[in-house]
Amino acid sequence: MRTGGPFGKGPSGRSDARGPAVEFLSTRRSAPPVSLPEALMAGLAPDGGLYQPHPIPTLSPAELASLPDLEWPARALPPARALLATWVPQGALERIVQEALDFPIPLVPLGERLFVLELFHGPTLAFKDVGARFMARLLAHFRDPASPPLTVLTATSGDTGGAVAHAFWGMEGVRVVVLFPHGQVSPRQERQFSTLHGNVLAVAVQGDFDDCQRIAKEAFQDPELRTELRLTSANSINVGRFLPQSFYYFHAWAEARIRFAPPAPSRGSHRPRGTGDGGLPRPLLVSVPSGNLGNLAAGLLARHMGLSGVEFLAATNANDVVPRFLRTGILEMGPSRRTLSTAMDVGHPSNLERILDGFGGNTARLRRELAGETVSDTETLEAIRRIWGETGYVLDPHSAVGLVALERALQRRPGSLGILLATAHPAKFSDVVEQTLGITLPIPPPLARCLEAPRHVVPLEPHIGALRRLLLSLD
Numbered sequence: 425m426r427t428g429g430p431f432g433k434g435p436s437g438r439s440d441a442r443g444p445a446v447e448f449l450s451t452r453r454s455a456p457p458v459s460l461p462e463a464l465m466a467g468l469a470p471d472g473g474l475y476q477p478h479p480i481p482t483l484s485p486a487e488l489a490s491l492p493d494l495e496w497p498a499r500a501l502p503p504a505r506a507l508l509a510t511w512v513p514q515g516a517l518e519r520i521v522q523e524a525l526d527f528p529i530p531l532v533p534l535g536e537r538l539f540v541l542e543l544f545h546g547p548t549l550a551f552k553d554v555g556a557r558f559m560a561r562l563l564a565h566f567r568d569p570a571s572p573p574l575t576v577l578t579a580t581s582g583d584t585g586g587a588v589a590h591a592f593w594g595m596e597g598v599r600v601v602v603l604f605p606h607g608q609v610s611p612r613q614e615r616q617f618s619t620l621h622g623n624v625l626a627v628a629v630q631g632d633f634d635d636c637q638r639i640a641k642e643a644f645q646d647p648e649l650r651t652e653l654r655l656t657s658a659n660s661i662n663v664g665r666f667l668p669q670s671f672y673y674f675h676a677w678a679e680a681r682i683r684f685a686p687p688a689p690s691r692g693s694h695r696p697r698g699t700g701d702g703g704l705p706r707p708l709l710v711s712v713p714s715g716n717l718g719n720l721a722a723g724l725l726a727r728h729m730g731l732s733g734v735e736f737l738a739a740t741n742a743n744d745v746v747p748r749f750l751r752t753g754i755l756e757m758g759p760s761r762r763t764l765s766t767a768m769d770v771g772h773p774s775n776l777e778r779i780l781d782g783f784g785g786n787t788a789r790l791r792r793e794l795a796g797e798t799v800s801d802t803e804t805l806e807a808i809r810r811i812w813g814e815t816g817y818v819l820d821p822h823s824a825v826g827l828v829a830l831e832r833a834l835q836r837r838p839g840s841l842g843i844l845l846a847t848a849h850p851a852k853f854s855d856v857v858e859q860t861l862g863i864t865l866p867i868p869p870p871l872a873r874c875l876e877a878p879r880h881v882v883p884l885e886p887h888i889g890a891l892r893r894l895l896l897s898l899d
Contacts, residue, residue, distance in 0.1 A: 626882065659718075677731050779794075
């Protein structure tokens, strides 16, 4: 029996000459450790588990204290070096960070104690641009140009499809297959990957997201498909997507220190500094709209890399696997239920395995250290209307779920600060937002372009046999 997981208090070190190399272990511990390129290419481990970095590196107090003096994306470099420097030379890593994260991530005040981290300023207007663009450049770094093409297979409940398709679109030697549940992503989300063509194929699965995710996992466990197609994933189950999502938690932490830490005693300092140990003067609660749980798992990873004073809140819609588990101690997966926050309609969240493994299987400790809230569609719509009326700020349905959950939690924690992760631009969900507010939202240019382009979608029955035939028929 494991007594500790990668997120526990076991040995940790830097992924360079000053500490042990970071390798990647399966959550199920029935496969040998692998390198970053191997984990990146495999997606899932051979035993069906998800790869975790091991040991978890920690940033030094000096590295953490330096973050407020940096700007995004430079703040991503210290955690990126800690996790990846064993496998990626410093110059290449700096280039990947600069190219992949070349859009702003502002922290916007919404109240005295409540802030919004806007993660939707990338090319597909969703937080998943961070992980998808970073992963695409990692794959390009490791790929041998003389090797056969890679096939990137991904399942999406909404934003992953567009982010992954755009990240790899036109990339030499890579083809992308996006599985999505027919009729269960917003029309604008679907157009972001169904109108690209070229090396991107959109596949409408006649089922729900859990069906898409299930047959994708079955494909990764098929030796012939993996060999013939050089198959890899781009969901958050892949470490290439998962690890970079931890970077913006360091960015949010640094922004919170700038706003709330006492000023530095040194004359002429242009930025306020934090407490002497690199921590925050007040507890920070981060609300994460949660579906497949990759974003939440990345936040927990960041905390165990050294972010002191940060707590996490799993905010879900009616698909409340995590809040029910945290409340009762009973883990019950089930069919997903349709809601207004469609990207979070996940009944079997894959990254829960990564979170549980990160706590060494110690569910009691996990239930002590993680909070969860469930938000209804009615509460979601009311929050969109209320925040618009009070502040003029427009929330998409997923961010509204996170806001309601955070407001509840802050009422119980009067001394805490709150940060909401805004995961998608409201224009991607105009059917819900415009009807709720009675307004017409401007369409951002990246979205407007795909609305005008022709779409191409291939239908598919929700079983592995059908997917297998489709994949083997690809040129």
